[in-house]
Amino acid sequence: MKKLSGKESRFVRNTSHVISSEIVHEAKGNSSTTAMENLEGIRMGTTVMKGKMYIHNSWSFHQLRSFIEYRAREAGIPVIVIDPHNTSRECPNCHAITRKNRSERSRFRCISCGLNGEADLIASLNIRNRAAVKQPIVAGCYF
Numbered sequence: 001m002k003k004l005s006g007k008e009s010r011f012v013r014n015t016s017h018v019i020s021s022e023i024v025h026e027a028k029g030n031s032s033t034t035a036m037e038n039l040e041g042i043r044m045g046t047t048v049m050k051g052k053m054y055i056h057n058s059w060s061f062h063q064l065r066s067f068i069e070y071r072a073r074e075a076g077i078p079v080i081v082i083d084p085h086n087t088s089r090e091c092p093n094c095h096a097i098t099r100k101n102r103s104e105r106s107r108f109r110c111i112s113c114g115l116n117g118e119a120d121l122i123a124s125l126n127i128r129n130r131a132a133v134k135q136p137i138v139a140g141c142y143f
């Protein structure tokens with residue numbers, strides 16, 4: 001078990017390195033900003049919350065976030081951390097917020113305006129929109 005968990009943590013660490021590297025590389029190429037949800041301390045749903053899974057998930061998120069922040073700082077890319085509440089339930093078009101917008105796990109369908117799309121893509125649009133609001137008018141140090 002100990003050996004297995006070591007292997008798993010190396011896998012998660014390696015994955016965090018690869019993902020953070022790609023995100024910062026992409027942001028640098030587009031001269032853009034990186035935005036992410038502040039998931040620290042948030043309950044990730046009752047099913048994920050149970051037992052070790054939650055601890056594991058919050059730990060891997062913390063690791064990924066610190067890798068992104070470290071790499072972004074080196075590359076001079078701003079990182080904006082946003083409030084994660086309802087990013088998966090809010091419609092980026094009409095801003096209706098209801099859990100009914102997510103009748104299926106992987107799909108988003110707005111019951112107000114009919115916007116329909118892949119759930120992660122819709123959530124990422126909400127993250128982008130919230131980050132855009134949080135951007136300072138005068139460019140400066142984001143860290």
Ligand SMILES: [Zn+2]
Pocket residue numbers: 091092093094095096110111112113114115
């Ligand atoms: Zn809508």
